[in-house]
Amino acid sequence: MDQQSSKHTIAALVENKPGVLNRVASLFRRRNFNVDSLTVGRTYKSHISRMTLVVDAKRTDARKMISNLFKLINVIDVKLVSSEPHVSRDLALVKVRSDDADSRNGLTLLCERFPARIVDIGPHYAIAEITAQEDVVEGFIEEVAKIGIVELVRTGVVAMGRGTRILDTEYEPAIPVAANGSAHQVY
Amino acid sequence: MLLSGAEIILECLLREGVEVMFGYPGGAILPTYDAMSKYPQLHHVLVRHEQGACHMADGYARATGKVGVAIATSGPGATNLVTGIATAMMDSTPVVCITGQVPRPVIGTDAFQETDVTGITLPITKHNYLVGSIEELAYTIREAFYIARTGRPGPVLVDIPKDVQNQKIEFVYPEGEIRLPGYRPPSSATEAQVEAVLELIQQAQRPVILAGHGVVMSGATQELQELAERAQVPVALTLLGKGAMPESHPLVIGMMGMHGEAASNNAIQEADLLIALGMRFDDRVTGNLKTYSPNSRKIHVDIDPSEINKNVKVDVGIAGDLKTVLRQILPGVKSVQHAEWLNRIRDWDEDSDERDILKTYEGDKLLGAQVMNDLWKYTGGNAVTVTDVGQHQMLEAQYYPHQRPATMITSGGLGTMGFGVPAAIGAKFGRPDEEIWAIVGDGGFQMTMCELATAMQENIKINIAVINNGFLGMVRQWQELFHESRYNSTPMFSPDFCKLADAFGMPNMRVTRREQIEDAVKFARSQPTAVLLEFVVEKEEMVYPMVPAGADLHAMIRRPKPNERK
Numbered sequence: 199m200d201q202q203s204s205k206h207t208i209a210a211l212v213e214n215k216p217g218v219l220n221r222v223a224s225l226f227r228r229r230n231f232n233v234d235s236l237t238v239g240r241t242y243k244s245h246i247s248r249m250t251l252v253v254d255a256k257r258t259d260a261r262k263m264i265s266n267l268f269k270l271i272n273v274i275d276v277k278l279v280s281s282e283p284h285v286s287r288d289l290a291l292v293k294v295r296s297d298d299a300d301s302r303n304g305l306t307l308l309c310e311r312f313p314a315r316i317v318d319i320g321p322h323y324a325i326a327e328i329t330a331q332e333d334v335v336e337g338f339i340e341e342v343a344k345i346g347i348v349e350l351v352r353t354g355v356v357a358m359g360r361g362t363r364i365l366d367t368e369y370e371p372a373i374p375v376a377a378n379g380s381a382h383q384v385y
Numbered sequence: 386m387l388l389s390g391a392e393i394i395l396e397c398l399l400r401e402g403v404e405v406m407f408g409y410p411g412g413a414i415l416p417t418y419d420a421m422s423k424y425p426q427l428h429h430v431l432v433r434h435e436q437g438a439c440h441m442a443d444g445y446a447r448a449t450g451k452v453g454v455a456i457a458t459s460g461p462g463a464t465n466l467v468t469g470i471a472t473a474m475m476d477s478t479p480v481v482c483i484t485g486q487v488p489r490p491v492i493g494t495d496a497f498q499e500t501d502v503t504g505i506t507l508p509i510t511k512h513n514y515l516v517g518s519i520e521e522l523a524y525t526i527r528e529a530f531y532i533a534r535t536g537r538p539g540p541v542l543v544d545i546p547k548d549v550q551n552q553k554i555e556f557v558y559p560e561g562e563i564r565l566p567g568y569r570p571p572s573s574a575t576e577a578q579v580e581a582v583l584e585l586i587q588q589a590q591r592p593v594i595l596a597g598h599g600v601v602m603s604g605a606t607q608e609l610q611e612l613a614e615r616a617q618v619p620v621a622l623t624l625l626g627k628g629a630m631p632e633s634h635p636l637v638i639g640m641m642g643m644h645g646e647a648a649s650n651n652a653i654q655e656a657d658l659l660i661a662l663g664m665r666f667d668d669r670v671t672g673n674l675k676t677y678s679p680n681s682r683k684i685h686v687d688i689d690p691s692e693i694n695k696n697v698k699v700d701v702g703i704a705g706d707l708k709t710v711l712r713q714i715l716p717g718v719k720s721v722q723h724a725e726w727l728n729r730i731r732d733w734d735e736d737s738d739e740r741d742i743l744k745t746y747e748g749d750k751l752l753g754a755q756v757m758n759d760l761w762k763y764t765g766g767n768a769v770t771v772t773d774v775g776q777h778q779m780l781e782a783q784y785y786p787h788q789r790p791a792t793m794i795t796s797g798g799l800g801t802m803g804f805g806v807p808a809a810i811g812a813k814f815g816r817p818d819e820e821i822w823a824i825v826g827d828g829g830f831q832m833t834m835c836e837l838a839t840a841m842q843e844n845i846k847i848n849i850a851v852i853n854n855g856f857l858g859m860v861r862q863w864q865e866l867f868h869e870s871r872y873n874s875t876p877m878f879s880p881d882f883c884k885l886a887d888a889f890g891m892p893n894m895r896v897t898r899r900e901q902i903e904d905a906v907k908f909a910r911s912q913p914t915a916v917l918l919e920f921v922v923e924k925e926e927m928v929y930p931m932v933p934a935g936a937d938l939h940a941m942i943r944r945p946k947p948n949e950r951k
């Protein structure tokens with residue numbers, strides 16, 4: 199568990215096939231697991247995707263979730279990343295008012311205090327990007343809210359164990375993966 | 386060898402050792418039906434409703450331990466399988482369902498008879514597939530069989546578009562090991578776990594073994610008996626664990642749970658050690674979890690790691706194959722006595738005996754309990770019984786003790802009415818030399834009685850006992866106990882079951898008095914074809930003991946003793 203919060207972070211390697219996200223989502227729904235955030239992306243192997251899940255330990259038993267994830271045939275490996283030293287990052291894009299000097303200056307100052315930067319600026323609105331630990335992102339959003347947020351999007355947390363804690367797989371699919379990255383293509 | 390997708394399907398079934406498949410044709414699966422003429426070794430049974438096909442495959446699987454196969458067309462054919470698939474899922478039985486799908490180019494266009502079958506069955510299958518190309522067809526079917534029968538078995542569905550069935554390819558059977566990186570059924574216990582188990586067994590004064598379906602499925606009956614005998618531990622059975630140990634054995638104390646033996650439930654509540662083997666602490670078995678066996682340490686062995694600590698927190702949880710784990714444990718088990726504990730259980734049994742309706746009933750109606758007892762008696766206790774769901778199912782469990790594993794087939798987890806007749810047909814295909822009895826209520830029978838035609842067409846010899854109480858009996862019992870006898874929608878009109886059997890050309894007999902049972906059983910056994918016996922029984926019989934849903938396991942509603950009655 200993270201020191202300062204009751205959140206668990208779970209990482210899962212899954213086969214990159216259509217419907218796998220659906221299987222995971224269906225599992226959470228039918229077992230009544232609550233998920234704070236879920237991200238999915240490809241890895242450096244075209245047939246493997248990686249998911250990062252954050253759950254509230256008070257509401258969802260991470261161990262139960264992990265043993266149920268293991269039951270899914272397309273889930274290759276699962277780790278409770280937050281039980282060991284790890285790095286975690288969340289990314290947010292925040293759109294704020296930029297139609298007066300005060301808000302522009304306010305945003306610039308905030309971007310100096312936080313690991314954030316302005317990635318788009320126009321006469322009416324600006325977009326700031328922050329990539330940091332979840333709690334830092336939240337702190338940033340709280341501050342930006344004082345200027346006036348009009349739109350916000352977050353990726354959800356991704357995480358990786360530190361040092362020699364490597365989550366990877368040797369697995370090569372039995373049926374060659376098609377160019378579009380799927381063995382079991384849905385037409 | 387240049388083969389079509391349809392031929393590849395059948396070729397793969399053959400290589401999996403399939404002998405019989407239960408199904409129903411239609412447009413999207415027609416190429417596969419067409420190819421069947423090239424594979425006469427594969428016997429296809431034409432059912433009357435796809436639900437029946439899945440229950441037959443399930444009954445076949447439970448009777449043999451092999452994978453049962455059901456086939457249906459797309460859309461309504463596939464959706465009709467759903468109840469059967471959910472039934473197999475809840476009881477962990479290995480079934481492979483093959484469904485036709487509309488051709489790939491029209492998937493997603495609401496084409497005629499298109500249904501998202503992999504979507505619908507996702508939560509009720511162990512795994513499912515939509516086959517995307519003929520290249521992956523053979524491998525997928527191999528995987529499906531492998532997944533269905535290994536680890537914690539379960540149903541797997543393979544949805545195959547019609548154009549894939551029609552395509553042709555140079556066929557090479559994919560030999561070699563199956564590579565499923567995310568699929569690693571656990572197998573054995575660690576040394577530390579074995580130590581911990583032995584220590585708990587050693588210390589126990591009042592141990593109880595809870596034996597479930599897993600004992601039967603992993604073939605661990607011998608090991609179970611050895612453990613029980615050596616450590617002198619009484620054995621309580623789940624409904625699906627019936628026959629896991631010979632029920633005449635003095636250490637078997639009977640079924641546990643909602644309609645279990647009082648001795649079993651009391652023993653569980655007073656135990657200082659529960660050894661749960663291949664069972665999953667279903668709510669029908671535990672009652673109120675907060676008061677469940679409060680003073681016991683608990684050992685749980687199950688093939689599925691996610692079952693450990695799911696409902697009941699345990700002291701030692703072992704995810705592994707039960708037979709393997711018991712073999713690891715047995716050498717360290719010392720022989721001990723628990724005479725006092727066993728005596729205490731015997732006292733509870735004697736108390737139950739005094740309440741037994743077979744001994745105390747003074748009315749002149751035929752009772753379901755009498756029917757079960759006499760079926761047991763006149764079949765020498767040696768039949769394979771396949772029940773439906775309701776009072777008759779619980780009465781069977783109470784009054785028909787089984788001596789061998791896999792001789793009582795019933796829908797436990799899902800409690801599927803309509804299971805009995807088709808599952809019995811499937812069981813007979815699997816074990817043609819056994820005497821098979823379908824024991825069904827008048828309600829559940831009417832849900833799948835169309836399969837009588839299947840039994841006659843296939844010339845399959847089963848005996849069907851319809852227990853006719855004129856009610857949806859088990860629901861009526863709940864209404865009597867918990868809804869002040871407001872019998873809403875439970876009294877039931879039924880056709881004349883004997884005339885109905887006549888219409889199917891099936892020999893039949895109606896039994897209204899107990900003295901007729903022996904002759905009726907003789908008659909049924911003497912007929913070469915399927916037979917229907919209708920037992921007209923007391924309308925308002927009750928099944929006791931009963932733990933009301935969610936109540937404490939020891940808070941059983943009991944049948945009063947004769948001297949306690951008003």
Ligand SMILES: Cc1ncc(C[n+]2csc(CCOP(=O)(O)OP(=O)(O)O)c2C)c(N)n1
Nearest residue numbers: 775776777800802826827828829857858859
């Ligand atoms: C498909 C299905 N629908 C409803 C139920 C709920 N249910 C459980 S037992 C029962 C009554 C069964 O009546 P019957 O088949 O006559 O058997 P009996 O209890 O009288 O022996 C019902 C309706 C069920 N288990 N399955």
